[in-house]
Amino acid sequence: MNLDHTDYVADCYSIEKYMQAYPCGLEPSNGSNMWSDALGDPVQPPKARKMPGMPPKKRKRDADEKNPQNPNKLKRIGLIRMICQRCQQPGHNTRTCRNEAVKKTPIEKVQKSYGAMTSEETGNIYARMPSEKRAYFVNPTTWKSNN
Numbered sequence: 001m002n003l004d005h006t007d008y009v010a011d012c013y014s015i016e017k018y019m020q021a022y023p024c025g026l027e028p029s030n031g032s033n034m035w036s037d038a039l040g041d042p043v044q045p046p047k048a049r050k051m052p053g054m055p056p057k058k059r060k061r062d063a064d065e066k067n068p069q070n071p072n073k074l075k076r077i078g079l080i081r082m083i084c085q086r087c088q089q090p091g092h093n094t095r096t097c098r099n100e101a102v103k104k105t106p107i108e109k110v111q112k113s114y115g116a117m118t119s120e121e122t123g124n125i126y127a128r129m130p131s132e133k134r135a136y137f138v139n140p141t142t143w144k145s146n147n
Contacts, residue, residue: 087099
């Protein structure tokens with residue numbers, strides 16, 4: 001494969017053509033800090049223009065601003081502390097919990113699962129099943145721990 005490189009390179013890249021184009025040679029230029037200032041206005045970036053596409057549905061609200069559709073909903077920013085359901089300590093959740101589990105009493109299970117209420121006058125616990133309107137009395141001594 002003894003091929004000549006001149007067969008594959010255009011003639012304009014030859015040394016003879018370069019010397020014809022630049023007979024006086026190229027003088028080195030000073031750095032940009034030594035350039036003289038150009039006459040006229042300084043060059044500015046182009047003006048910002050509206051990009052194509054649909055505009056956003058609503059404006060972006062501040063972190064402390066309430067949502068007008070649901071003003072009673074709390075934001076999670078600095079207001080609610082995360083409490084682990086396993087050990088009942090703040091700062092982490094059940095998935096990342098490394099502490100031992102706190103054993104819940106049957107009363108706490110009823111209160112959590114059925115939305116039970118404790119009467120202030122008598123101290124009795126009443127639980128309402130999700131499908132019924134009526135609340136039922138719950139006796140904590142007879143309540144089985146497997147429920």
